[in-house]
Amino acid sequence: MKFRNFKMVDYVVYGRGSFNQLDEILQPQRNNDAPIVFLVDHYFQGKDLVNRVPVRGNDKIIFADVTYEPKTTYVDSIADQLKDEFGMVSGIVGIGGGSTMDLAKAVSLMMNNPGSSADYQGWDLVKHPGIYKAGIPTLSGTGAEVSRTTVLTGPTRKLGMNSDFTPFNQIVLDPELTRNAPVNQRFYTGMDCYIHCIESLTGTYLNEFSKAYGEKALELCRKVFLEKESWDDECDDMLMMASYAGGMSIAYSQVGVAHAVSYGLSYLLGTKHGIGNCIVMNHIEEYYPEGVAEFKRMVEKNGIDIPQGICKGLSEEQFDTMINVALGMKPLWENALGQDWEKIMTREKLRELYGKL
Incomplete structure (x- = not known):
């Protein structure tokens, strides 16, 4: 058996107010006049x-703009703009939710790799390290701060740039930055972490490494979304660590059915990742009976409305597009259903599932 030797984030700082150390952290990375570029979620404009x-300096x-999840064309346009304007930059810092951090990772890679980011959608296709990159989450749950992928929508598929060159060089985990997140958004993103854990802990790829992180992340999610009477600073602290641990859990395993199916929704309809996972999770008791029951309790306790009927009125051609995208996520299906997954998750079965969403 060949064991995976995976790359982790180089440096991690955690704590309330740790964002204030960013200037000090970035100082050694500054290369003469080459600027640091901050990619900031447009939510924070003003x-x-x-x-x-x-x-500093230039x-x-x-x-x-992360209204929709990052497209390969958007990644390429930012990288090209920076090359035209500066030639080279000292580093990229992503400040925002999972989409912003994925965008920062992808732009960093495309500063040093030729062609389009669409050329690198897949596993271990990136050949050269990117430039220095730091991630600062302002929402907790995606695990994008620790993952070796960047989730991108390309011309033909939604798939990440999965590589050892993808993880951040530095992350700054400051729970204060998540304090004023919109309630619905905070829930959907937090559920991304919860669903990671359910998929990881019930998957065929499970091992003690993944289990250790996954169980801790799950425990924290349950405290935040089921046990706490009201949202407070402790919830922000716990959910930020749940996101980190949940991301670490899937680093040595995989996600499963909810993620695979939500990729199809995102590709065709532009459905945001967290909310897409929630829409799917509502309907997959067959695969995760206990997890779905607990998820529904969390939805009820937190007073969240999960959208219904988003696939109503789609053409068969559109359903086929979503099915093709979802079935392309082979490692996810294998983790969820085993090596014979193609006999279990047929096109007909997937079409029926999409019809319920």
């Missing part, structure tokens, strides 16, 4: 956080 970004802030 808000106080932007005034705290440690801009550093640049780009407000990342």
Whole structure:
């Protein structure tokens, strides 16, 4: 058996107020006049956080439009813009939710790799390290801060740039940054972590490494979304660590049915990752009976409305597009259903599932 030797984040700082150390952290990475580029979620445009970004010299802030999850064309356009404007930059810092952090990782890679980011959608296709990159989450749950992938929508598929060159060089985990997140968004993103754990802990790829992180992340999610009477600073602290541990759990295993199916929704309809996972999770008791029952209790306790009927009125051609995208996620299906997964999750079965969403 060949064991995976996976790359982790180089440096991690955690704690309330740790964002204030960003200037000090970035200082050794500054290369003469080459700027640091801050990719900041456009949600923060005009808000106080932007005034705290440690801009020096000819550093640049780009407000990342993450209305939809990052497209390969958007990654390429930012990388090309930076090359035209500066030639080279000292580093990329992503500040925002999972989409912003994925965008930062992808732009970093495309500063040093030729062609289009679409050329690198898949496993271990990236040949050269990117430039220095740091990730600072302002939402907790995606695990994008620790993962070796960047989830991108390309011309023909939704698939990440999965490689050892993808993880951040530095992450700053400051729970204060998540304090004012919109309630629905916080829930959907937190559920991404919860669903990671359910898929990882019940999958065929499970091992003690994944189990150790997954069980801790699951415990924290249950405290936040089931046991706590109201949202407070401790919830932000716990959910940020749940996100980190959940991301670590799938680093040595995989996700499963909810993620595979939600990729199809995202590719065709532009459904955001967290909410897409929730929409699917609502209907997959067959695969995760205990997890789905607990998920529904979390939804009820937190007063969240999960969208219904988003696939209503789609053509068969559109259903086929989603099915093709979902079935392309082979490692996810194998983790969820075993090596004979293709006999279990047929096109007909998947079509029936999409019809319920």
